[in-house]
Amino acid sequence: MVQILEFEREIFAVENQIRELVSLSHMYDSVGDITHEIGKLKKKLRRMKLDIFSNLNGWQKTQVARHPERPHTMDYVDGIFTDFCEQHGDRHGGFGPSIVGGIARLAGQTVMVMGHQKGRTTEEKLRRNFGMAQPEDYRKAQRLMNFAEKFRFPIVTLIDTPGAYPGIDAEEKGQSEAIAKNLMVMSQLKVPIIVVVIGEGGSGGALAIGVGDRVMMLEHSVYSVISPEGCASILWAKKDKVVQAADALCLTAKNLKELNVIDQIVHEPLGGAHRNHKRAIILLRKALKGQLNELLTIPVDKLLEQRAEKFRNMGIFGDITQESQV
Amino acid sequence: MSWIDKVKSKASQIISRPEEAWVECKKCKETIYSAELEENFNVCPKCDYHFRLSARARIQSLLEPNSFTEHDQTLVSTDSLKFKDKKRYKDRIRASIKSGFSHDAIITGSGKLGEHDVELCAFEFKFMGGSMGSVVGEKITRAIERAIENKSAVIIVNCSGGARMQEGILSLMQMAKTASALQKLGEHKLPYISILTDPTTGGVSASFAMLGDFILAEPGATIGFAGARVIEQTIKQKLPEGFQTAEFLWDHGLIDSVVHRKELKGKLEQILSLLAGKN
Ligand SMILES: [Zn+2]
Numbered sequence: 001m002v003q004i005l006e007f008e009r010e011i012f013a014v015e016n017q018i019r020e021l022v023s024l025s026h027m028y029d030s031v032g033d034i035t036h037e038i039g040k041l042k043k044k045l046r047r048m049k050l051d052i053f054s055n056l057n058g059w060q061k062t063q064v065a066r067h068p069e070r071p072h073t074m075d076y077v078d079g080i081f082t083d084f085c086e087q088h089g090d091r092h093g094g095f096g097p098s099i100v101g102g103i104a105r106l107a108g109q110t111v112m113v114m115g116h117q118k119g120r121t122t123e124e125k126l127r128r129n130f131g132m133a134q135p136e137d138y139r140k141a142q143r144l145m146n147f148a149e150k151f152r153f154p155i156v157t158l159i160d161t162p163g164a165y166p167g168i169d170a171e172e173k174g175q176s177e178a179i180a181k182n183l184m185v186m187s188q189l190k191v192p193i194i195v196v197v198i199g200e201g202g203s204g205g206a207l208a209i210g211v212g213d214r215v216m217m218l219e220h221s222v223y224s225v226i227s228p229e230g231c232a233s234i235l236w237a238k239k240d241k242v243v244q245a246a247d248a249l250c251l252t253a254k255n256l257k258e259l260n261v262i263d264q265i266v267h268e269p270l271g272g273a274h275r276n277h278k279r280a281i282i283l284l285r286k287a288l289k290g291q292l293n294e295l296l297t298i299p300v301d302k303l304l305e306q307r308a309e310k311f312r313n314m315g316i317f318g319d320i321t322q323e324s325q326v
Numbered sequence: 327m328s329w330i331d332k333v334k335s336k337a338s339q340i341i342s343r344p345e346e347a348w349v350e351c352k353k354c355k356e357t358i359y360s361a362e363l364e365e366n367f368n369v370c371p372k373c374d375y376h377f378r379l380s381a382r383a384r385i386q387s388l389l390e391p392n393s394f395t396e397h398d399q400t401l402v403s404t405d406s407l408k409f410k411d412k413k414r415y416k417d418r419i420r421a422s423i424k425s426g427f428s429h430d431a432i433i434t435g436s437g438k439l440g441e442h443d444v445e446l447c448a449f450e451f452k453f454m455g456g457s458m459g460s461v462v463g464e465k466i467t468r469a470i471e472r473a474i475e476n477k478s479a480v481i482i483v484n485c486s487g488g489a490r491m492q493e494g495i496l497s498l499m500q501m502a503k504t505a506s507a508l509q510k511l512g513e514h515k516l517p518y519i520s521i522l523t524d525p526t527t528g529g530v531s532a533s534f535a536m537l538g539d540f541i542l543a544e545p546g547a548t549i550g551f552a553g554a555r556v557i558e559q560t561i562k563q564k565l566p567e568g569f570q571t572a573e574f575l576w577d578h579g580l581i582d583s584v585v586h587r588k589e590l591k592g593k594l595e596q597i598l599s600l601l602a603g604k605n
Contacts, residue, residue, distance in 0.1 A: 164532075166552030166560045171570060174580045175551040176531040180505060184537060187506035188513075203489075203498060204532045204551070211502050225489050225498040225529070230556075235411035235491060249494045250407050259406070261495050311506045312467065314499035315460030316406040320429075 005063050007052055011271065014045045049271045056220065058246030058255075062228055064220040065199045066162075069274040071281065073100060073115030073158045076198065079281035080288065081106050081113055087144055094136020094173075098129045098165070099209065101144045103153060107289050109296075112148035114141055114209065115158025115198070131200075132165035135178035138208050142182050145189055154192040154292060157209040162227065164205030179208040186211035187311065188304055192295035194288060196266065197221045197253075198273075213307050214291045215261070217253035218284070219268040223261075224251035261314065264291070351375050353546075367587045376544045376587055378524060381433040381450035384483050388591050389446060393438035398468055401461045402429050407494050415492040422453045430461040431486065434469045436476070440595040442602065443478035445469040449485040449530075456486035458530055459493040463500025466534065470507040473516055479598055480511060480518040484535045488528020501533035508537050517601045519594060522549050522572065522581065540597055541581040542590070543572035549581075 004012050018041050025034040056064065064070070077084050081104035090096055101114030118131035141157075148155050164175055186193060186209075193212030201210070201223030217223060226234075228246035233239050256262045266287045273280035295303065349358050353375035363370070367387065368377040379387065385394055402419070409415040423429055431453040436445055447469050449456040466482065473480045489497040511518055520538025522531075524547035532551050535541075543549060550570035558565060568574050572584045585593050 164551065166557045168557065168561065168563075168565065168569065171550050171552065171557070172578050174536070174578070177536040177580060179532040179551070180501075180534070180536045183502050183505035183533060184509045184512075187502065187509045204501060204529055207498055207501060208532075211506070223495060225494055226491055231411075231491055241411075245411075248407070248409050248411065249491070251495065256495055259496060261499060308506055308510070311499070311502045314503045315463050315496050316404055317460040317464055318402045318404040319400050320402055321400040 003068055005060070005067070007056070007060055008271075011045065011049055011052065014041060014048060017041055018045065046270065053220070053271060056252075057243065058222070058249065058251055059228060059243040061220055061252050062200075062222050062246055064272050064274070065222045067272070067274040068120075070199055071273050071277045072120065073117045073160055073198065075277055076158060076281060076284060077104065077113055077115070079277070080285040081111070084113070087147070088140075090136045090139035090143055092136070092139060094134070094139060096134070096137040096140035097127055098131055098133040098161070099137040099141050101141060103148075106156070106285075106292065109154070109292065110151075111154045111156055111292070112144055113156045113158070114144055116161040116206075116209075118160055118199075129165055131161045132163060133161060133205055133208070134165050134167070134170045135173040135175050138164075138178035138182050141209050142178075142185055145182075145185060149189050149191050152191055154194070154295065155189070155212070156194050156196070156288060156292075157212065159195065159197045159201050159206045159210055159223075160199035161202045161205050162200055163202035164208065179204050182208045183211055187308065190300050190304065192292070192298070192303060193307075194291050194295070196284065196288070197223050197262075198284075201251075202227060211307075211311065213295055213303060213310075214263045216264040216266050216287060216291070217256060217262050218266050218273060218280075219253055220272050221253060222246075222251040223253075223256055224249050259316075349377075352377075369587050374545060374586070376524065376546060378451055378485065380452065381428060381448040381483075384448040385433065385435075385437070385446060387587075388481070388483075388594065389437040389439055389444075394435050394446070395437065396433060396435040397472070398434060398465045399429055401464060403459055403461050403493070405492070406460075406496065407492070409492040409494070411492075418454060418492070425452065427452045430465070431456045431458065431490075432462045432465050434465045436472065436478070439481070439591070439598065442595070442598040443476060444598070445473040445476075445478055445480045447480070447482040449483060451485045454490060456484075456530075457488065457490035457497075458486060458500050459490035459497045460500065462490075463497075463503050466504050467507045470504075470511050470518075474511060474514050477514075477516065479516060479601070480508075481521065481594065482518070482534055482538075483521045483523060484526040484530055485523045486527070486530040487525060488530050498529065501529050504534045505537060508534055512539075517598070519597060521590070522575075523547050525549070527551070527553065536580070539601075540583075542583050542585045542593065543575065543581050544587055544590075545572055545584055547572045549575050 084104040086102040116131040119125035119128035195212035195215045197217040228242040231245040232241040269276035269279035351370040354373035356372045434447045522543040
């Protein structure tokens with residue numbers, strides 16, 4: 001069953017109207033009038049989608065980013081790359097099903113591609129732990145990154161996770177260390193790294209594969225230090241403050257671009273990627289190719305210098321001695 | 327009536343100002359004379375409970391007298407997101423600064439530990455739960471950069487609930503920023519010792535806290551990535567006794583040593599001189 005978000009209802013209603021008129025036009029002769037009516041409705045639909053989707057608030061974006069029909073990592077891997085050759089395990093006793101990865105081709109170039117996989121069917125969701133990675137997932141990711149460095153393959157990571165898994169075994173196996181180590185390794189890995197937030201960028205669990213030369217976000221994806229629900233329950237002590245929390249956290253692609261945390265916003269098809277996978281895949285492929293071509297022209301030492309500089313400059317603060325001098 | 331009981335009964339009369347003379351141990355509930363507590367490294371003489379230390383007291387406990395030079399104390403949070411929950415972030419910062427501990431949740435500077443030059447970073451938990459925002463990330467990064475310039479060691483004493491929500495994504499990015507700086511420190515073959523005190527959780531634990539060449543922890547400290555309540559709600563199970571304590575992490579091979587506070591300075595000196603390759 002298709003899940004319809006509250007702010008999509010109007011859109012679906014008009015789409016139904018159009019569908020009815022189209023089937024009517026097949027039955028009756030007065031096609032001229034109906035075709036005219038359909039044309040009018042299609043125009044209205046387009047305006048409506050534009051209006052609604054360019055004005056989504058933080059919480060609405062979060063709902064789009066989490067939409068069960070939204071393309072997941074494997075949809076992009078299958079649609080954008082060829083010859084995907086999956087690589088398994090952290091080689092230390094861990095399987096790592098929440099992050100998938102392997103070598104593949106992007107426009108002729110061999111690259112390492114990896115990302116959180118939430119799972120589409122109930123069975124897959126359980127197997128993938130809903131995209132909530134455990135230490136072995138991060139260590140597997142790190143293994144694949146070192147592999148890519150060894151063979152000088154650029155890396156593409158796709159982020160889509162509610163967060164790192166909060167569990168007893170995850171803590172026992174060193175969830176913190178696994179995430180921290182990835183941040184350190186990625187900061188100076190000697191190959192180009194492109195990061196794309198395709199859906200939900202859930203805190204440290206997202207950042208653990210999110211340090212790169214270029215960080216992009218799909219138009220309706222979100223990226224945050226904490227979920228709106230978590231923030232609402234801690235700071236407001238009320239779960240129903242999610243709308244306020246989502247806006248306060250500034251978690252949309254537009255917010256992050258303004259804060260200089262990301263480099264590029266990748267457009268989605270009108271009405272969101274969940275309504276048109278094919279188009280979403282084409283748009284992301286184009287953005288990836290563009291960034292990759294640019295990064296491949298930069299010498300490695302220069303690249304590392306720029307990456308270090310990029311993260312060195314993250315953050316906004318003041319200096320009261322300077323202020324008092326001004 | 328013994329002498330101590332007499333003193334205690336007298337003390338109950340001034341219990342309205344307990345922080346001045348008497349303190350109750352959070353663990354064994356024993357009432358302790360604060361001078362005695364201070365003399366004992368702020369560790370309960372009865373049960374060894376490690377009381378939380380302020381950043382200043384921590385620095386004093388580790389460095390040689392008068393050897394500490396504070397840096398970057400003028401850096402302050404600017405509320406770039408204009409964050410407001412039940413209170414404005416701006417007001418929270420102002421109130422925390424007014425309480426007089428520090429200008430943000432960490433104090434950093436250079437000093438001597440034994441004969442070793444160190445860059446020491448000590449979290450101040452009283453400043454918004456030691457949470458990490460842009461200022462904390464910047465101060466730690468600058469401390470690491472100073473260490474590279476002066477060829478000295480870095481010591482971070484962690485005491486933090488994690489990233490500061492009021493700075494949104496910018497606080498998350500401090501994890502990457504500090505980890506990247508530590509990568510550089512490692513390339514210069516300079517040591518970094520991480521000390522985990524109660525609490526060390528969330529984004530602080532998932533970045534520099536767990537990246538030490540040596541990782542030491544104080545007894546009983548709560549250390550972990552996810553909060554205990556979140557884990558309980560997720561797995562719908564009660565957590566095992568002693569879960570996410572320093573001892574639990576040691577049992578699972580995640581830290582090098584659990585060190586009693588009164589032995590901490592000695593242990594650090596030993597490690598630093600071993601790393602320097604001489605005695
Ligand atoms: Zn006690």
